[in-house]
Amino acid sequence: MSETTSTPTKKGFSYRIQFEPRLDTPPGWFPAAVSLGAVVVALIFGGIIIALVGGNPFATYAHIAGASFGSLGVLSDTLVKATPILFTALACSVAFRMKLWNIGAEGQFIMGAFGASVIVLAPVLPAETSPWIFIPVMMLSGFVFGALWGLIPGFLKAKFNVNEIISSLMLNYIAISWMNFWIFGVWSEGGFQMSPKFPEAARLPRLLDMAETIPFMRGLTTHLGLLIGIVAAIILWFVIYRSRWGYEIRLIGDNATAANYAGINISKNVILAMMVSGALAGLGGMSEITGVVHRLQTSPVAAGYGFTGIIVAWLAKLNPIAAILVSILFGALLLAGREIQPSGIPKMIQGIILVCLIASDFLLRYRVRIVRIGEEA
Numbered sequence: 001m002s003e004t005t006s007t008p009t010k011k012g013f014s015y016r017i018q019f020e021p022r023l024d025t026p027p028g029w030f031p032a033a034v035s036l037g038a039v040v041v042a043l044i045f046g047g048i049i050i051a052l053v054g055g056n057p058f059a060t061y062a063h064i065a066g067a068s069f070g071s072l073g074v075l076s077d078t079l080v081k082a083t084p085i086l087f088t089a090l091a092c093s094v095a096f097r098m099k100l101w102n103i104g105a106e107g108q109f110i111m112g113a114f115g116a117s118v119i120v121l122a123p124v125l126p127a128e129t130s131p132w133i134f135i136p137v138m139m140l141s142g143f144v145f146g147a148l149w150g151l152i153p154g155f156l157k158a159k160f161n162v163n164e165i166i167s168s169l170m171l172n173y174i175a176i177s178w179m180n181f182w183i184f185g186v187w188s189e190g191g192f193q194m195s196p197k198f199p200e201a202a203r204l205p206r207l208l209d210m211a212e213t214i215p216f217m218r219g220l221t222t223h224l225g226l227l228i229g230i231v232a233a234i235i236l237w238f239v240i241y242r243s244r245w246g247y248e249i250r251l252i253g254d255n256a257t258a259a260n261y262a263g264i265n266i267s268k269n270v271i272l273a274m275m276v277s278g279a280l281a282g283l284g285g286m287s288e289i290t291g292v293v294h295r296l297q298t299s300p301v302a303a304g305y306g307f308t309g310i311i312v313a314w315l316a317k318l319n320p321i322a323a324i325l326v327s328i329l330f331g332a333l334l335l336a337g338r339e340i341q342p343s344g345i346p347k348m349i350q351g352i353i354l355v356c357l358i359a360s361d362f363l364l365r366y367r368v369r370i371v372r373i374g375e376e377a
Contacts, residue, residue, distance in 0.1 A: 014373045019366045031317050031364060038360035039315070042353040049348065060345070068332030076207065076220040080292060082331030084109065086229040087284025088309025089316065089323040090236055091146075095277040097240060097318050098253045102274060104153060104168025105281040106306025107175035108146040112282025113289045114179055115145025117195065117296040120202050121187050127199040134201045138286055139228075146282015147275040149175065154274025158267040164274070176302050183296055194297035204291035225287030229327075232280060233320040240320065249273055281306065308334075311354045 047057030068078045088105040095102035116138040119125055124141075125134055152171060156162035187195040207220035240246040248269055252259040260266055284305065289296060312330055316322035330350070337346030 015370055016373060018369045018371055020369065022365060022367050026364065032322075034360045034363050035315055035317060035357065038356040039353055042349065042356040045352050045356070046345075046349045049352075050345065064333065064336040064346075067336040067338075072216070073219050074335070076222045078328065078332045078335050079222045079226050080331075081334045082327040083223070083225045083229055083291070084284045084288045084303075084305040085308050085312055085330050085334075086226075086233065086323060086327035087287065088281050088306045089312035089327055090229070090233055090309075090320055091277045091279075091281035091284070091306075092309050092313035093316070093318045093320055093323060094236065094240075094249075094280065095273055096253075096313055098249045098269065098273045099256075100154075100157070100270060100273055100277075101165045102150070102153070102168050102277050103165050103310070104150070104171045104306070105277070105309050106302070106304065107168070107172035108149045108278040108281035109285040109288075109306050110172075110175040110179050110302055111149040111278075112142035112146035112285030113296060113301045114175075114182070114285070115282060116142040116286035116289060117187075117198075118145075120198050121195055121296070127201065129201055131201040131203075134199075135204065135290070138202060138290060139283065142282045142286025143279045144282070146285065147279035149282070150274040150276075150278020151271065154271040154278075157274070158270040172306070176298075179296070179301070180298060183298065187296065189295075195295045198290065198294045202290060203294050204287065206291070221292075223287075223291035225284075225291040228283070228287060230324060232283065233324050236280075236320040245269075245272075281309075308350065311350060311357070314357050315353070 043061070047061070050057040050060055067074060069075055088109055091105045091108065092102060119134070119138045119141050120127075125137060149171060150168075153162070153164045153167040156167050157164045183195055184193055189196045204224040206223040207217045209217075211218040211220075238246075240250065248259065248264050251262070252264065252266055252269055256266060285301065288301060288305075293300060308330055312323055312326045316326045333346045333349060
């Protein structure tokens with residue numbers, strides 16, 4: 001059954017726009033083309049808004065490109081911004097693949113940062129511990145804390161059918177309050193809203209650390225977290241598309257009823273998917289505090305990376321490999337936002353992109369045809 005709208009043009013001629021449900025799977029290139037088209041449309045809308053408020057959209061977009069990719073130094077900073085986005089995008093991709101709407105990657109990211117900080121600030125390991133021990137233990141702790149924060153909405157969904165959108169979203173605010181309790185009080189450094197600096201052994205290596213032997217690395221802030229994120233994306237791709245568990249979560253996402261008849265334990269997979277999602281976000285939180293700020297503090301840990309990851313996951317069509325490139329593009333947008341006035345322009349563009357992406361999904365479900373009245377479909 002199709003929906004139509006008719007518009008008369010001139011006497012004796014009229015046409016209609018006809019929407020037909022797609023009965024066949026579109027070619028593999030089509031979803032990527034639709035996403036790209038949605039971004040182009042979003043940039044056009046963003047440019048129109050910039051022009052309406054008196055700005056120059058062409059100069060604005062040129063400045064964004066130059067401020068993000070114009071030199072090796074700013075490219076390095078772009079990659080730093082892209083790293084936490086990549087982790088949260090991967091986290092969202094796992095859950096969304098099962099049609100589990102995990103809106104709690106932000107809180108899981110924060111709890112991962114907190115979990116990694118516990119190793120230093122409790123302290124679990126002394127400051128003189130080798131980085132070969134410190135870093136893996138902090139990674140494991142961030143991974144576990146994020147997974148446990150993802151377990152809560154997953155368990156509530158699996159056992160009591162609690163809406164995971166609401167529960168995961170509310171847990172974001174609890175995570176922020178929990179972190180603030182520690183950095184404003186127990187771990188506050190001299191009454192300031194931050195913890196003491198981490199020891200050198202508890203920091204991820206950066207490119208600039210090799211500047212003495214490789215001079216052109218001087219000033220490059222990209223850290224090991226980016227490599228960890230890329231490896232995580234590759235592993236996740238193999239898990240989703242080449243493993244039995246990946247097949248199960250894709251089947252549940254496509255048709256939960258069929259998956260249930262096939263004997264797949266949906267409750268177990270709901271919990272496991274939310275835990276893996278939370279663990280990836282938690283690993284991102286660990287990466288951010290050990291690679292960038294080297295202490296626990298509200299900003300930039302609670303900087304909205306979890307919500308940006310939702311947009312990136314959708315734009316990448318839940319493909320972990322594609323999420324790497326899209327994360328870099330959004331990292332560029334965030335970095336350039338520091339130099340653009342008003343400062344809300346990058347967030348406005350992000351919002352328009354999200355709206356256009358959601359709207360573009362219509363084209364994946366329906367075929368649009370323009371036919372004359374009386375013409376057979």
